[in-house]
Amino acid sequence: MTSHTxxxxxxxxxxxxxxxxxxxxxxAARCSQSLTxxxxxxxxxxxxxxxxxxxxxxxxDGEVKWVKETFQDSHLFSLGRxxxxxxxxxxxxxxGAKDPLSxxxxxxxxxxxxxxxxxxxxxxxxxxxxxxxxxxxxxxxVTTNGRGxxxxxxxxxxxAASLPQSLGSACLRLGDVRxxxxxxxxxxxxxxxxxxxxxxxxxxSASFNKLVTEADLDAAKNRRMRWLSQVxxxxxxxxxxxxxxxxxxxxxxxxDNPGSAESVGKSTLANNPDNRGRIILAGSGPGHxxxxxxxxxKAIQTADLILADKLVPAGVLDLIPRRTPVQIARKFPGNxxxxxxxxxxxxxxxxxxxxxxxxxxxxxxxxxGRGGEEVACFRxxxxxxxxVVVLPGVTSALSAPLxxxxxxxxxxxxxxxxxxxGTGKKGKPPAPPEYSPSRxxxxxxxxxxxQGLVDELTAYTDPERMAQRQDIAARRLLWPRxxxxxxxxxxxxxxxxxxxxxxxxxxxxxxxxxxxPPGLLVVGAACEFLNAPRKGQAWSVEEGFRGLDxxxxxxxxxGMGSDA
Ligand code: SAH
Numbered sequence: 001m002t003s004h005t006x007x008x009x010x011x012x013x014x015x016x017x018x019x020x021x022x023x024x025x026x027x028a029a030r031c032s033q034s035l036t037x038x039x040x041x042x043x044x045x046x047x048x049x050x051x052x053x054x055x056x057x058x059x060x061d062g063e064v065k066w067v068k069e070t071f072q073d074s075h076l077f078s079l080g081r082x083x084x085x086x087x088x089x090x091x092x093x094x095x096g097a098k099d100p101l102s103x104x105x106x107x108x109x110x111x112x113x114x115x116x117x118x119x120x121x122x123x124x125x126x127x128x129x130x131x132x133x134x135x136x137x138x139x140x141x142v143t144t145n146g147r148g149x150x151x152x153x154x155x156x157x158x159x160a161a162s163l164p165q166s167l168g169s170a171c172l173r174l175g176d177v178r179x180x181x182x183x184x185x186x187x188x189x190x191x192x193x194x195x196x197x198x199x200x201x202x203x204x205s206a207s208f209n210k211l212v213t214e215a216d217l218d219a220a221k222n223r224r225m226r227w228l229s230q231v232x233x234x235x236x237x238x239x240x241x242x243x244x245x246x247x248x249x250x251x252x253x254x255x256d257n258p259g260s261a262e263s264v265g266k267s268t269l270a271n272n273p274d275n276r277g278r279i280i281l282a283g284s285g286p287g288h289x290x291x292x293x294x295x296x297x298k299a300i301q302t303a304d305l306i307l308a309d310k311l312v313p314a315g316v317l318d319l320i321p322r323r324t325p326v327q328i329a330r331k332f333p334g335n336x337x338x339x340x341x342x343x344x345x346x347x348x349x350x351x352x353x354x355x356x357x358x359x360x361x362x363x364x365x366x367x368x369g370r371g372g373e374e375v376a377c378f379r380x381x382x383x384x385x386x387x388v389v390v391l392p393g394v395t396s397a398l399s400a401p402l403x404x405x406x407x408x409x410x411x412x413x414x415x416x417x418x419x420x421x422g423t424g425k426k427g428k429p430p431a432p433p434e435y436s437p438s439r440x441x442x443x444x445x446x447x448x449x450x451q452g453l454v455d456e457l458t459a460y461t462d463p464e465r466m467a468q469r470q471d472i473a474a475r476r477l478l479w480p481r482x483x484x485x486x487x488x489x490x491x492x493x494x495x496x497x498x499x500x501x502x503x504x505x506x507x508x509x510x511x512x513x514x515x516x517p518p519g520l521l522v523v524g525a526a527c528e529f530l531n532a533p534r535k536g537q538a539w540s541v542e543e544g545f546r547g548l549d550x551x552x553x554x555x556x557x558x559g560m561g562s563d564a
Pocket of ligand 1: 362364400444488
């Protein structure tokens with residue numbers, strides 16, 4: 001079932017002149033909505049009209065201007081702002097569809113491109129108002145596109161109630177950080193140009209002369225901006241809403257090397273049997289907190305210190321007792337190694353102080369989670385093996401396909417599953433897996449370079465390998481472009497999304513639909529086993545997660561955190 005949707009926009013209505021026609025309570029509501037947005041409402045109603053008391057008050061207070069006349073066409077073109085030739089910026093008709101005047105005003109407005117809204121008459125409107133929640137600079141608007149404003153308002157209230165408090169002030173704060181980073185970068189760039197003969201505005205010569213310093217600067221700038229966008233993308237909403245000045249200072253400073261924890265001499269642990277310190281390296285599953293193992297859940301409740309990776313789902317972080325200190329990795333492109341070192345050092349320091357430290361990872365710790373590396377590092381730091389516990393987690397590599405109704409192995413369709421990374425070391429692409437008709441390949445960390453990935457699967461692209469004829473000599477088989485595939489994003493989270501398509505169309509589909517990280521790509525015939533392709537459609541999109549609905553109905557679920 002497809003239904004019509006609107007183009008939602010945010011209009012800067014400051015100083016606009018809105019004509020409100022009528023005198024009932026709705027006219028009063030339209031006037032106050034206009035005022036909230038910074039517009040000037042003009043009420044058009046004959047002198048004999050009985051005004052709603054709220055309206056009367058606004059008129060008495062001078063907020064609303066009352067033109068005591070009945071409607072004439074000329075009002076539309078004479079009551080507006082001078083700078084737009086006195087045409088009014090929008091018209092609200094509050095008398096409804098039955099009044100013949102409504103239709104007349106509506107068509108006159110439409111003919112003259114004046115936005116018009118007629119109460120309870122969608123066919124006469126060129127725009128409708130959203131049911132809105134306002135918190136500082138944050139606005140959330142809901143429309144059901146004519147399926148009922150009561151319903152829209154109920155949905156808006158539910159959404160607003162599920163948002164953490166002070167989200168509006170967090171928006172202000174994060175906006176400030178963003179602006180500050182931009183300003184500082186701008187100043188730095190200007191500083192570089194000062195005392196230099198080269199005209200800063202002539203991009204090419206400037207960057208040619210100062211190649212190295214400009215590049216350094218760009219790196220620092222990108223790191224801070226990237227860190228900021230990662231904070232916005234990955235911090236749990238509750239945590240974002242509670243962002244402090246200290247957090248902001250850390251964000252601004254984060255382009256310095258973050259590896260700061262002290263390094264203490266080796267083997268203090270082994271020599272000290274009284275030290276009860278331990279490290280638990282645990283996976284937290286793909287997203288939904290019900291997919292935690294009981295072992296990891298217990299560890300969350302009992303740890304003295306939790307060091308969590310960036311991707312650890314919000315619903316899982318919500319289970320951490322309030323008193324437990326938590327640190328989330330400052331991992332963003334270009335800072336992954338530093339963030340990893342930082343957490344490892346903190347973990348080692350914690351164990352040495354006798355703490356139970358939980359290193360919380362997303363999915364499974366040994367599937368692209370650098371878990372092996374960490375265990376090796378703990379060993380190297382002299383932490384005995386019996387003080388290190390590794391707990392498995394449900395990996396996204398296998399659960400995301402499941403929640404997208406894709407069985408990675410399927411009799412007579414797929415007899416092998418390959419889990420791959422789409423991104424190699426130092427950003428270089430890894431060797432592409434070769435085609436096998438009965439193979440399902442799951443690519444993690446690949447969606448940001450989906451074009452390159454698909455190119456490598458479907459053609460010989462590596463000039464080095466080509467020159468040595470390695471691909472052809474080794475007969476690396478290419479994947480047919482009609483091979484079914486699926487992009488599964490935020491699997492098991494409420495905003496899970498599945499895009500089903502083929503290798504031929506997946507790049508275009510991802511470009512058109514945008515990205516919703518984290519996500520992965522599943523390739524192979526198994527994608528279609530439970531999901532027949534829709535005829536004539538290059539791709540299809542499925543929104544939402546219902547994978548545990550039945551379980552929750554049985555009362556087995558632990559429930560999601562309010563902002564999970
Ligand atoms: N250890 C993790 C994987 C870490 S690598 C695990 O076992 O799941 C991070 C990559 O995992 C992301 O780039 C994405 O490709 C994938 N991923 C993680 N969580 C996901 C989710 N909920 N839905 C889809 N893909 C996910």
